[in-house]
Amino acid sequence: xxxxxxxxxxxxxxxxxxxxxxxxxxxxxxxxxxxxxxxxxxxxxxxxxxxxxxxxxxxxxxxxxxxxxxxxxxxxxxxxxxxxxxxxxxxxxxxxxxxxxxxxxxxxxxxxxxxxxxxxxxxxxxxxxxxxxxxxxxxxxxxxxxxxxxxxxxxxxxxxxxxxxxxxx
Amino acid sequence: xxxxxxxxxxxxxxxxxxxxxxxxxxxxxxxxxxxxxxxxxxxxxxxxxxxxxxxxxxxxxxxxxxxxxxxxxxxxxxxxxxxxxxxxxxxxxxxxxxxxxxxxxxxxxxxxxxxxxxxxxxxxxxxxxxxxxxxxxxxxxxxxxxxxxxxxxxxxxxxxxxxxxxxxxxxxxxxxxxxxxxxxxxxxxxxxxxxxxxxxxxxxxxxxxxxxxxxxxxxxxxxxxxxxxxxxxxxxxxxxxxxxxxxxxxxxxxxxxxxxxxxxxxxxxxxxxxxxxxxxxxxxxxxxxxxxxxxxxxxxxxxxxxxxxxxxxxxxxxxxxxxxxxxxxxxxxxxxxxxxxxxxxxxxxxx
Numbered sequence: 034x035x036x037x038x039x040x041x042x043x044x045x046x047x048x049x050x051x052x053x054x055x056x057x058x059x060x061x062x063x064x065x066x067x068x069x070x071x072x073x074x075x076x077x078x079x080x081x082x083x084x085x086x087x088x089x090x091x092x093x094x095x096x097x098x099x100x101x102x103x104x105x106x107x108x109x110x111x112x113x114x115x116x117x118x119x120x121x122x123x124x125x126x127x128x129x130x131x132x133x134x135x136x137x138x139x140x141x142x143x144x145x146x147x148x149x150x151x152x153x154x155x156x157x158x159x160x161x162x163x164x165x166x167x168x169x170x171x172x173x174x175x176x177x178x179x180x181x182x183x184x185x186x187x188x189x190x191x192x193x194x195x196x197x198x199x200x201x202x
Numbered sequence: 203x204x205x206x207x208x209x210x211x212x213x214x215x216x217x218x219x220x221x222x223x224x225x226x227x228x229x230x231x232x233x234x235x236x237x238x239x240x241x242x243x244x245x246x247x248x249x250x251x252x253x254x255x256x257x258x259x260x261x262x263x264x265x266x267x268x269x270x271x272x273x274x275x276x277x278x279x280x281x282x283x284x285x286x287x288x289x290x291x292x293x294x295x296x297x298x299x300x301x302x303x304x305x306x307x308x309x310x311x312x313x314x315x316x317x318x319x320x321x322x323x324x325x326x327x328x329x330x331x332x333x334x335x336x337x338x339x340x341x342x343x344x345x346x347x348x349x350x351x352x353x354x355x356x357x358x359x360x361x362x363x364x365x366x367x368x369x370x371x372x373x374x375x376x377x378x379x380x381x382x383x384x385x386x387x388x389x390x391x392x393x394x395x396x397x398x399x400x401x402x403x404x405x406x407x408x409x410x411x412x413x414x415x416x417x418x419x420x421x422x423x424x425x426x427x428x429x430x431x432x433x434x435x436x437x438x439x440x441x442x443x444x445x446x447x448x449x450x451x452x453x454x455x456x457x458x459x460x461x462x463x464x465x466x467x468x469x470x471x472x473x474x475x476x477x478x479x480x481x482x483x484x485x486x487x488x489x490x491x492x493x494x495x496x497x498x499x500x501x502x503x504x505x506x507x508x509x510x511x512x513x514x515x516x517x518x519x520x521x522x523x524x525x526x527x528x529x530x531x532x533x534x535x536x537x538x539x540x541x542x543x544x545x546x547x548x549x550x551x552x553x
Contacts, residue, residue, distance in 0.1 A: 066512065069250070
């Protein structure tokens, strides 16, 4: 029995008498839960009280609408190209305005969108951004395809996200 | 008309309004069990910084009724492998035990109204405590039958565990009661309560017996530090894995009714029952004293019920061997020691 002289494993700390009889420890645990019962609750009662996310939140992607009612988008199609879920469809058309191009049709299939934010990242015009809108429920597949009517959001409502992008992008 | 009224009256007033007392106690038990479920969920939520059920009714107060109606309308599924008769019998035994035990627990002292002596207990029997112990032992059958007849290994494991656990803890429970009986010299719950007048509560006279009884009561009701028969993470649902619909509701109800019984039993045996120490020295009218005493009983029971729920959401479950160790190597010797302690007290102080 020569090679068998491994020292017996020591506990890091032996239990004290108070810990061994267990009751003081139970009282400690009970007092902890009792104190927790009177602390403020974290629950947000959703339909009545809504969560307002910070600027870094990636909700549904929207198109920025300028104050004069026109979209910023120039229909370059980069967002559609970069979209990993193939959710965006853009059809470009010409216009008499100084930007010359605009999206005749801009559709995001919200069943496909994965909220990655690549479209926003790739956009050279800051025309598509992720909004704070997270209430996306639809009852059929047709409703899930958002056209320009649903996508255009005034720039004032998106200021938080635009500020965030200018700071961190 | 007069004859019918007389027959009706004789039925109602039979044995000091026995029927009315039974109805009152039964309704009280069902309501308490229903609201215990609600408070269990509320207190668990508070202990976890949540709000708990608050949608059904005012502050969610109708939640348990919604749950019961949901269970009523659900399909009753019986597994193919189950022994159908025993499978149906088990929840009935559980409910039967839960509801009949309460018959001997006194809520307050007797009251005399218009010549009728109305005791505030359904049956003031001489062997009350023996009756309670006998019935709680029958309760083991409910869980064992449920586990055995379901034809599922999880249920069987739950049932076997539970029978072993309940039998082990019944012993320390019985021996803890021994100390109480030594002091009261009676098995009648009324006499036990009366023997704890003033501050002679058994919880103060024999604290060790109180603790062993309390722990055994937790084990007997299968509440959380000892809820091995259910043990969701290991046994899915334990003995009621294969139960659904109202049969499941029966087990659920029986669990909470058992909790109520354990609390009332602890109050009766150790916390002076309905008695409020030195209330007779205040010089209040007898009616007010009676009302206060009944209220005191309910306050004590309520506090204990809260304690049951509070412990459930604080203390983790024991491992099975730890449970058996605690039962046989700690609780059993302690309850024996308690009997000696009480005997010595009686010898010295002539209690």
